[in-house]
Amino acid sequence: MCYRDLTPNRQGGRFIASHMVIHDGGLVPDMVHFHKARFQMIYCRKGWVHLLYEDQGPQFAMKAGDCVLQPPEIRYRVLECSPGFEVIEIGCPAEHMTCIDHDMPLPNGAVNPERVFNGQRFARHQAEKADWQAGRLEGIEFRDIGIAAATEGLASVRVWRLRQGTTRIPAVKHGAEFVFYFVLEGTVTLKAEGQGAQDLSAGG
Numbered sequence: 001m002c003y004r005d006l007t008p009n010r011q012g013g014r015f016i017a018s019h020m021v022i023h024d025g026g027l028v029p030d031m032v033h034f035h036k037a038r039f040q041m042i043y044c045r046k047g048w049v050h051l052l053y054e055d056q057g058p059q060f061a062m063k064a065g066d067c068v069l070q071p072p073e074i075r076y077r078v079l080e081c082s083p084g085f086e087v088i089e090i091g092c093p094a095e096h097m098t099c100i101d102h103d104m105p106l107p108n109g110a111v112n113p114e115r116v117f118n119g120q121r122f123a124r125h126q127a128e129k130a131d132w133q134a135g136r137l138e139g140i141e142f143r144d145i146g147i148a149a150a151t152e153g154l155a156s157v158r159v160w161r162l163r164q165g166t167t168r169i170p171a172v173k174h175g176a177e178f179v180f181y182f183v184l185e186g187t188v189t190l191k192a193e194g195q196g197a198q199d200l201s202a203g204g
Helices: none
Strands: 004-005 016-020 033-036 041-046 049-051 061-062 067-069 078-079 084-092 097-100 123-125 141-143 159-163 187-192 196-201
Touching: 033 067, 033 078, 049 084
Parallel strands: none
Antiparallel strands: 004 016, 016 084, 033 097, 041 067, 041 084, 049 061, 049 078, 067 123, 141 159, 187 196
C-alpha cells in the first residue's frame, strides 16, 4: 500500500487526510481490527474492495464513488481488492491507535445497522443508488454521504458537481473546525481569503 499525505501539517495533529493506493490486487493479509479515533471515513476513488464490519452482516463490495463511515472502535476486516484500488481517508486525530481483536470472528452473526458505537453509527453510501440534490448555492448539485446523520452533526461529507453551464459559484463562509476538498474529476480554481488562488486538478 502506498500513501500520500494530503495535509502535510496535519492541522497540528488534529486531522489527517490520506490518498492510498494498492497497485497489486488480490487477497489482503488483514486481521479483524479497530481504531481508537474520534472520526474516520473512507471514500473509494477507483476500483473495488470487499469488506466485513461488526454487526453489518455479510461481506460487501465498496466500489468507486462509495464511502463508509467507520465509527470509533467498530471491528472490521479488509478481504480483497482490485488492482489499482484507491481510497481517500480522513481521520481525527492524525495519530490514533490500531488494535487487533483476536477473539471476534467476522461476520459476527449479528445484524444491527442502527447500533451506536461511541456516539456514531456505521454509514455506507452507495453512489449508484444515491440521488443528486440541489445545493444551497446556485449551480451546485450534491450527493449527501449520510455522515452528518450518522455522527449527530460531528462531521458532514458531500460530493459536489456543477450543473451544466455553471463555471463560477459565489463565495461562502464556513464555521467548521476543518474543511477539506478533494477534486475527483476536472479542474477548479479555489480562492480563499488571505490565501490567493489555487488551481487544483483531479487527484489534488
